[in-house]
Amino acid sequence: MKAIHRQRQCLILWRISTIKVLHRSAVDLAHKIHGDNESGGAPVVVLHGLLGSKRNWESMCKMIASLNRKVVAADIRNHGESPHNSSHTYPELAADVSKLIDSLALKQPAVIGHSMGGRTAMTLALTEPQKVSKLIAVDISPVSTAGILNDFFPKLIDQMKAVDFSGQQKSTVTQARGFARQKLLSSGMFADGGGIQFILMNIGKRGDTIGWMCNLDALKQHFTDIATFPEALKSKQYDGPVLFIGGDQSNYIPPSDIDGIRGIFPKAELQYVKGVGHNVHAEDPRSFFQLVSNFLSK
Missing domain, CATH: 3.40.50.1820 (Alpha/Beta hydrolase fold, catalytic domain)
Incomplete structure (x- = not known):
């Protein structure tokens, strides 16, 4: 006992x-x-x-x-x-x-x-x-x-990570979104541009730095936990x-x-x-x- x-x-x-x-x-x-x-x-x-x-x-x-x-x-x-x-x-x-x-x-x-x-x-x-x-x-x-969660989002996160905002730090957030839009469209993931505006809303300022507001590294690392x-x-x-x-x-x-x-x-x-x-x-x-x-x- x-x-x-x-x-x-x-x-x-x-x-x-x-x-x-x-x-x-x-x-x-x-x-x-x-x-x-x-x-x-x-x-x-x-x-x-x-x-x-x-x-x-x-x-x-x-x-x-x-x-x-x-x-x-x-x-x-x-x-x-x-x-x-x-x-x-x-x-x-x-x-x-x-x-x-x-x-x-x-x-x-x-x-x-x-x-x-x-x-x-x-x-x-x-x-x-x-x-x-x-x-x-x-x-x-x-x-x-859903299959799209496993197939689309990991590739999208990689494409987002590939956008280099270093030359956009003197730009406005609107200009940075335009820059990122062209980069993402050129990836072919948004053939008709649909859904891209939703992703671009993630661009903003954290402190004095313009870029993705979301923590892409953590999301990529823990994608299996999310999916x-x-x-x-x-x-x-x-x-x-x-x-x-x-x-x-x-x-x-x-x-x-x-x-x-x-x-x-x-x-x-x-x-x-x-x-x-x-x-x-x-x-x-x-x-x-x-x-x-x-x-x-x-």
């Missing part, structure tokens, strides 16, 4: 030390608050996807705030105005969001996450379920990974309300994933927006907002 008791003590201490390590490594996320009225319900935290930022969600956050909700849009670490860090795993990204929720004293927010942000939100819900009242995962699955949902979390469950929203022209959430999704999120619903791809919220904001509004009001 004494041996069993010691084993239990060691397990408890290990779990406590693991939690402390995650939170000690957590960074303070840059964020923007939209609205300050919580009479309509729980606050909402919004998390962008890979190579995105809180700016991508500006219009949608204002729409959600019109529901009398406080909406907090965050820059995930290694993106936007948030700190750069050499590590980039979902437990760490979730710990960052948990720290933000604590620092803003948000009471059980609903969390909306797109792509990488969606998996971050899932990780938070599975590891600290008491902090999440509802979860909306946008065009991303915990079960499978796969943590296997250990698939044995956990979050029993709160969950809505998965996919674009019906995207292959990020195959309909066949629903059984596996409900093994982790038993109350999950899956809805598709017609005629749109991966960036559902930007391609059809009206339909996306309607789904979000209906789900939050339940």
Whole structure:
């Protein structure tokens, strides 16, 4: 019995030390608050996807705030105005969001996450379920990974890294974006120019230096961590309300994933927006907002 008791003590201490390590490594996320009225319900935290930022969600956050909700849009670490860090795993990204929720004293927010942000939100819900009242995962699955994520993004990161901004330091951000646009178009990755504007929004000033705001080195190093949902979390469950929203022209959430999704999120619903791809919220904001509004009001 004494041996069993010691084993239990060691397990408890290990779990406590693991939690402390995650939170000690957590960074303070840059964020923007939209609205300050919580009479309509729980606050909402919004998390962008890979190579995105809180700016991508500006219009949608204002729409959600019109529901009398406080909406907090965050820059995930290694993106936007948030700190750069050499590590980039979902437990760490979730710990960052948990720290933000604590620092803003948000009471059980609903969390909306797109792509990488969606998996971050899932990780938070599975590891600290008491902090999440509802979860909306946008065009991303915990079960499978779309081929484009593995094929396109590593090549894109390499092309972004190849852009040399050394001669652009006396230019404006707009001029630097024009310079980078030509370089990326010449790579052939954007045959029709589609989607490139989204990538160019990553160019800005950190301190006095113009260049990519995102930490491309860390994202490249941890790309496998980004492209796969943590296997250990698939044995956990979050029993709160969950809505998965996919674009019906995207292959990020195959309909066949629903059984596996409900093994982790038993109350999950899956809805598709017609005629749109991966960036559902930007391609059809009206339909996306309607789904979000209906789900939050339940």
